Amino acid sequence: MSRDGVKTGPDSIPGWEAVQAEAFNGGFKVLWKNTDGSYGEWITDASGAYISSASLDNFVDVETFYNVDLNGDGTIGHKTTSIETAGSVTLASSTRGVYLVNGSVELTRDGAKAGPDSFPGWEAIHAEAFNGGFKVLWKNANGDYGEWITDASGAYISSTTIPDVIDVEAFYSYDINGSGTVGYELPKLAQQSSPAQKLAPEGEISGEAGWAGTVDVLEFVPNVTAEIVDEFLSVVFGAGETKIAGISVPTKLVDVSSNSDLANETDAVTDLMIANLLEEDSFLL
Known part of the structure; x- marks a missing residue:
């Protein structure tokens, strides 16, 4: 190869070296690489004499022409x-x-x-x-x-x-912040230890409470209004029989004295029962 009649070799153009060559329009294209990683290209005649040159903005553009993987990505040409x-x-x-x-x-x-x-x-x-x-x-x-x-x-x-x-x-549709949830996570109610609430045995309204077992205490009631909910809350802590929405409801007092088994559970149970009322459906005791 030559330029302006002068031979062109490895030391001719500081920082540049010729790395590929292919036939082109009766002459050749020669690919040059700079030490800074940039690329350029010569066009020569059939004798190898320089005709013109151009820089390459993206050297992957010429990988297919030179049939070589210049960027080492395992693919010849764009991917x-x-x-x-x-x-x-x-x-x-x-x-x-x-x-x-x-x-x-x-x-x-x-x-x-x-x-x-x-x-x-x-x-x-x-x-x-x-x-x-x-x-x-x-x-x-x-x-x-x-x-x-x-x-x-x-x-x-x-x-x-x-x-x-x-x-x-x-x-x-993606958990971008890696929180484990896509979007905001809905708040959850605390789970109780048992699906059934503990109530005092029938008729036992004072003194030490002894538990024979647990019973289901909630049942669905349709069309419960806000007024009925308020009435329900009073029933939870009352005694005797109260009618709510036309339904007779026997109620019991629960011993919450310091020596009762329920002493440490009453607040949590009450909160959970109220939460269930407001969050899920309508219930009666």
Whole structure:
């Protein structure tokens, strides 16, 4: 090879070395690599004399031409790497330097491709369909999150910051913060040790309480109103027989003195019974 009549060799151009060559238009294309990792290309005539040169923005573009895996990713030419497949839309990155939605829609901003190296510190991690286009979730290396809205072609429309990523977990169908739950976790009632509540035996309303066993104490009653709930609460701590919604209800006093077995359980049991009333269905004692 030569340039301007001077032979070209390993020491001719400091920092550069020729690494590949292939036939092209009756002459040759020669691939050069710099010590900083950048690439360039010569076009020569059939005698190897220099004609022109160009830098390569993405050397993977020429892997197929030279039939070599220049970046060592195990593939000759461009490949697509999946980022996420949760939900109805997929997100991937291509060695062409662009993010792909659903395998073919390229993300762009102001006409330029948006890819893993487009915005230092930021990477796209999720995408979902939205209003005829897409929403794309971005994560910064410092842990911040942001969101793009694009049109159907993947072109940027607008963006916003995400103060708390849990707010968008349900939309993206993914546990982004690693909490084990997608979106906000619903509060849970404390579980009682037994499915049946303990009540004092019939007729025993004072003194030491001795338990022969446990009995089921709740039954479904339809159409219970707020007034009936208030009446129910008074029944829990009353004695005798009270009618609620036209139903006769025998009631019993429960001994909660310091030497009673229920002394340490009454508050928890009462709280749980009230919680069941308000949370699940309507019950009577």
